[in-house]
Structure formats: C-alpha cells, structure tokens
Amino acid sequence: MKEITREEAEKRIKWLRDEIRRHNYLYYVLNKPEISDEEYDKLMDELRELEEKFPELITPDSPTQRIGAEPSKEFRSIKHLKPMLSLDTARNEEEVRAFHKRIVKELGVANVDYVAEPKLDGLSVEVIYENGKYVLGSTRGDGIEGEDVTENIKTIRSVPLVLRSDEIKIPKKIAVRGEVIMHIKDFEEFNKELIERGEEPLANPRNAAAGSLRRLDPRETAERPLDIFFYEIMHYEGDDLKIETHWEALSILKKLGLKINPLVRKCESIDEAIEYHNEMEKKREKLEYEIDGVVIKVNKMEYQEKLGSKTRSPRWAIAYKFPPRKEETEIVDIVVGVGRTGILTPVALLKPVDVKGVTVSRATLHNEDYVRQNDIRKGDWVRVARAGDVIPEVVEVIKEKRTGKEEEFSMPDKCPVCGSHVIKEGAYYRCTAGLSCPAQLKRSIEHFASKNAMDIEGLGGKTVDLLVENELIKGISDIYKLKKEDLLSLPRFAEKSAENLINAIEKSKKKGLARLIYALGIPNVGEHTARLLAKKFGSLDKLMKATETDLMAIREIGPETARSIVNFFKEKKNLEEIEELKKFGIEMEYERKKGKLEGKVFVFTGALKNFTREEAKEIVEAEGGTASNTVSRNVDYVVVGEKPGGKYAKAKELGIKIINEDEFIKMLGMKE
DSSP, X not given: OOOOOHHHHHHHHHHHHHHHHHHHXXXXXXXOOXXXXXXXXXXXXXXXXXXXXXXXXXXXXXXXXXXXXXXXXXXXXXXXXXXXXXXXXXXXXXXXXXHHHHHHHHHTOSOOOEEEEEEEOSEEEEEEEETTXXXXXXXXXXXXXXXXOHHHHHTOTTSOSBOOOSSSOOOSEEXXXXXXXXXXXXXXXXXXXXXXXXXXXXXXXXXXXXXXXXOSSHHHHHTSOEEEEEEEEEEEESSSOOOOBHHHHXXXXXXTTOOXXXXXXXXXXXXXXXXXXXXXXXXXXXXSSOEEEEEEEESBHHHHHHHOBOSSSBTTEEEEEOXXXXXXXXXXXXXXXXXXXXXXXXXXXXXXXXXXXXXEEEEEOOSHHHHHHTTOOBTOEEEEEEETTTEEEEEEEXXXXXXXXXXXOOOOSBOTTTOOBEEEETTEEEETTGGGSHHHHHHHHHHHHSTTTTOOTTOOHHHHHHHHHTTSOSSGGGGGGOOHHHHHTSTTOOHHHHHHXXXXXXXHTTSOHHHHHHHXXXXXXXXXXXXXXXXHHOBHHHHHTOOHHHHHTSTTOOHHHHHHHHHHTTOHHHHHHHHHHHHTTOOOBOOOOOOTTTTOEEEEESBOSXXXXXXXXXXXXXXXXXXXXXXXXXXXXXXXXXSOOHHHHHHHHHTOEEEEHHHHHHHHTOOO
C-alpha cells in the first residue's frame, strides 16, 4: 500500500465502510449482489490494511469489527447459541501455506492435520434439536442473531425432524450448522419458471436458495427444491460426550442422520489439503451444486480452542477460493428480447468469448435498472461470467477502456417485435399485445410443441417462425388446423417433410393429460407438477374448476402455484383456446389403471440404453408409480445407468434398493 496521510486514510476508510455496508445489504438482505465475492474481498482487505496502519481510526461499528450483515426485519430475531463466524479467504497457495506456517508456529508443533471440505455457495443456517426433535432453525444473520426461519427449514426434506441413531445416544440438546443450497438443475428449472411468470431470473443458485428460504409463507418455501449439508456441531448437551476432532464431529452428525458432504476429506498435512483444493477445482464442473472453493479446518478441537477466533472469523480455518470464471470481451450491441409472457429483456450481444469451455456470445442484462446501476453501454469492454456457472452474465464494466464512442441504452416504449405499447410493471417492461404479438405467440407455440410437452417433432423454432409469419398460425389451436397443402406452399417443406409434420401433429393428440397441462404454459407448472395435477384431478375440466384450496391440498403445491393455475383458467383467451383444442380430439382425461409399479417411487440416474430419462419417467407414471427427481428415504428404487451422478452415492448412503436398467425392464415384464 502506498504512503497515505491520516486525513486521506480517514476519508478512504469512511468510503470503504459505507460501500461494504451497502454491498452487505444487497447481498444478505436483498439477495441481489452487484459485485463478485472477489471484489468484495478486495474492499475488506483494503479496509483491514488501513485500520491496521491507523488503529486509532477503528470504530466498533466498522465492518471489520463485526461478523456480518444485520438480519432482515421481516422475521423474529434469534440469538445463536454460539457465534456463527465467517471465514478469512486465501486466493493462492502461498496464502494457504502462510496460514499453515502461522498455525504451527502459534501451537509450537511440527505439523497439524486438517479437514478439507467443499465450500458450498448457499445460505448458512443454525438448526437446533432438543431430545432428538427439531425445534428451531435460523439464518446466520449478523452472526450473533439470525432470522427465525424454523417453519421454512422444516420444509427441506433433507432436514430430519427427529434424530435417530443406533450407534450413539441422542443428545439432550444439539445445535448444528449447515448450508442450504439449490442444485444447479433445479436452479435452471426455477429460473425458467420465474421467466415464464414474468419475473426477473436470479443470478445464481445461492440467490435462489437464500430467497426461497426467506419466504414469509413456509408453503412457498416448500415449493422450492432446497437441499442442505451439515458441517459443524456448534453446541452439544449430553452424557459428557467429548468430541476431540472435527472429523469425529462430522461422524457424529452422520450417525444422527444429518446429511454431511460425502466429499469431505481428512488431510494429514497442508500439502494434502492443497492437493484436495486442486482436485475439487477440476471436479467442480461435474458437481450437481455450486462450490466456489474449499474450506480447510484444523482437525483437533484442542488446537482450535488454543488458536481461538478474531472478531468475525476463526483463526483455525480458511476458505481457499477458486479463481473466478470470467473473461473480457466487447459488447457489440444491446438488443431487446420478448419472452412468452411479454416481458422485455435487454440482452448484450458480445464478441464471442470462451468462458471455461463454453462459447458465450450473448449475456442477459436482466432489466433496465440493472443496466443503469452498472452503467452498461453499447461498445463497452466488459468481464463476462457464467453466473452460478449457468447463465452468461456481464459482471463488470472495464471503464478504463472507454473511448467516448460508447452508447447509453434505454428501453423502447414500443414492442420491438410488434410495435404495441409497452407498460412498466415494477422493474420490468411488458408488451401489452399478448398472443397477438408474434414473439409471444411464437414462444408459446414452441413450448406447446416441445419434446417434453406435446412432442410435435418438426415443429421447432424456425418452423414456428415461418408458420406465424405467414399467418398460418394465430393461436395454439391453429396447429391442428394445418393441412399438408398449407405446408407445401412454404419454403423448406417438401412432400415427405410436410407429411411427417402432419402425422406428428395428429400423434400429439394422444399424448395424455399431463403433457397437455404442461404444454399450456401455466406459470409455475413444470412437468412434475403437471403429472401431479393430472393424477389428482383426472381431467382438464375438473382441474379448470379447482380452487386454490383444492390445489394446495396436494403436498407439493403451494400458494404461488395454486394462484397461477386458478388465474390461468380465468383468462377468456385461454378458455377459448382450450375449447378449440377439444374440438380436435385432444386427450384431456387421465387414464387410470393399476399398473405393475403401483405405489412405488423411482429415481433415475446416469444414461439409460433403452429409454430417454423422460420416457422412463412416463413408463413409471403409466404403470401407477411415481418418478422423483430427488433421492430421499421415500424412494423405493434408484435405477442406475451409465456414469451415474451423486444420486447413486446418496442412494447407497441411505440404503435404498439400487437396480440396473435390465432389472427395471424385468419389473415391467418387457423384453430386453
């Protein structure tokens, strides 16, 4: 750090504190971070350095003198049984070795063993059990007090409501720390649902998990696919159980039925811990959830106690971060896309750039507020990341590269596709034309015809564009009015391709009620929910008459989804389309039969030889069973194909029956 006067330091410290508090609020309260973790760490590092140089300027309310951000006022505050500290970070091997060198020097020992574990990118929580029963759950909050989210955590299926163990005595009271996460696949599906109902997609799985857990209505949290890993015993009251190492503590958690990360490893030296970090960095692309580094902890509890803690972090642990995934490129243009619900979204068109093996040429800019707050302009050089390693996103503008020729962006007052009036709803702009807007109509038809909906092969994006632009389709039901001669009048269609599409359209009429419900594009209704609705109500007519109370009687449906369904069937245009579909003989009844898999729950993992994953799920449903996406104790069978993922390991851990594809086929009585 260059020489700086006391007066200059005082001004800089004030600015840094204000900026860090602002980012704490954005990150912890609003769940809308503006900067990366790396940039935030740099601000904190600079503030620490200045305060060390000018200790007389340290104040009790400085971000360095407290543990984190204040809890939201929406929930009752709960004081933690033990402070939930954050972690100091290391960005390279040298910093990790310096951490180790300090520890062995302070302890006066030649070596220390560690426990290394993936640093999950989720929301830290405290969970308390008394006499083996779940009684309390809270967010980390400011580390001293958190938000009471007891009922919300209770909805997470991987959180046991009663501890059970044949190996150790259930403690009188235990407080454990865990990380609530959302798996990447579930996050993608959740973002898809947000977009479909006209809301802003979330930047990463961490935001999705945090926002889901902090819903005021626990039933809404229950709709979100959350998971948790436990990793620390914060408080323990029992029969004088002495826990001597962190590794032993993890074993106790597992014996009590609390989920721990199977990738945790005991390391005999700092070299092994560094090797573990490098291994995890290579593996992170294949994991089902987000990690942004590894946590290295001194294993012996005796050593942890001797080393103690600073104000906001323990002296016996460090977070060894991975380098951020981002690359520099130029914004060639900023265009506006129109989604299926009419939401206008600014999109940056980029000079193609490789971001960790994925070529990125477009990046979402979310909404006009995001563009304004980050001062993003056409012609800017920017850093692009795959947010949550999923959605390409502009994370930083390189303002020092500006030439003065960059152009500011503003949202149009007319729809860029149909020219209709655009209205502002909160942070979003929406085209008011509905299905008369070609963009909205195209995307609705494309969804209706998609593989997991009505599966009309040959009716993809380019064909849909062609049919709408030639006014052969003005509504979804018009698909079933198409004739072979209509298609032959268009470019790209020959006798055989026209015949194939007409046959695929005819075949789609018998795809079943569940697929039809999903194809209609009801906000918040994905494939799984569509199957639940089909089985519960048995016909589209009965579903259309269902009240919110009727819908919420289904265990996996909460108020948001219930409202979406009821509101969808109130719309006159939707009812007219459904009446038209009836005229064409679309199957709208659920065929109930007692099948070979009646009452059994299946999960599929890995590549199957004889079916696609969706085909296998449909077979299970058709035979009276249930196809689940997650492994839990309620699952009867896990069907394992080639290269199975984490579900296989979890099934083994829970002792669930594991079968291969051939055994699954035999259960169905099918020929191999």
